[in-house]
Amino acid sequence: MDEQDVEVLYKQALSYMEQGDKQMAIEFFNKAIAMDPNYSPAWNDKGIVHMELKEFDEAFKCFDTAMRIDSSNSMPVYNMGYVLLMQEKYEDAVHAFDMFLERYPDEKNEFYKYGLYLKAEAHYKLKQYDQAKNLLDKAIKRDRIFKEARDLMIKILQDEKNIKSTN
Structure with missing residues (x-):
């Protein structure tokens, strides 16, 4: 070879x-x-x-x-998490993104920010809103104009408001 x-x-x-x-x-x-x-x-x-x-x-x-x-x-781990998210295996996706974020050395890199966002998306799908909001806060602190993160945060806040109004 x-x-x-x-x-x-x-x-x-x-x-x-x-x-x-x-x-x-x-x-x-x-x-x-x-x-x-x-x-x-x-x-x-x-x-x-x-x-x-x-x-x-x-x-x-x-x-x-x-x-x-x-x-x-760390990139194969990130990609595994993304596939699991696409397959709607949200708990497995959360674990994969946990591993990615733990191992990924560069918090300033775009992939770290997206790892936070994608993990938040998995938590959102699991209706674990507090965990999702915490992750989105971290992602938005890294990038104040992170549109996807801001949009998901708005969606979560709307869902929480709807839940409170039905109770």
């Missing part, structure tokens, strides 16, 4: 991914993985393509493999 060959196949897969040719992207990710089964970036990005194709079980397997290969890389 030549590391340069794996990298060329991986970059070709990314190019197909950017062009929207998901099947060719998967084909080239598979070629890179065949040359080096421990090439974590190919597993992670292959999972992203499967996620875009709504092939959630396959995406989850790819992210899980990427995470097992390189436990220091």
Whole structure:
């Protein structure tokens, strides 16, 4: 196995991914993985393509493999949480985002902010409004104009108001 060959196949897969040719992207990710089964970036990005194709079980397997290969890389954990959220497995998504936020070193990075938001969304779906609001507060402190977080906060406050008015 030549590391340069794996990298060329991986970059070709990314190019197909950017062009929207998901099947060719998967084909080239598979070629890179065949040359080096421990090439974590190919597993992670292959999972992203499967996620875009709504092939959630396959995406989850790819992210899980990427995470097992390189436990220091937090992005497969983030992606696993996102897939679980899309599958409406909210409690599992909360746990995945807990792990991501615990492991992710850069609180100033966009992914950290979105990790807070997506975890809040899972709590919202579970009707755990206080947990969701706390997370959204943290996300909004990092980015005062974080539209998605602000919109979800408004939705939560409206839901709470509706609950109080029916009681």
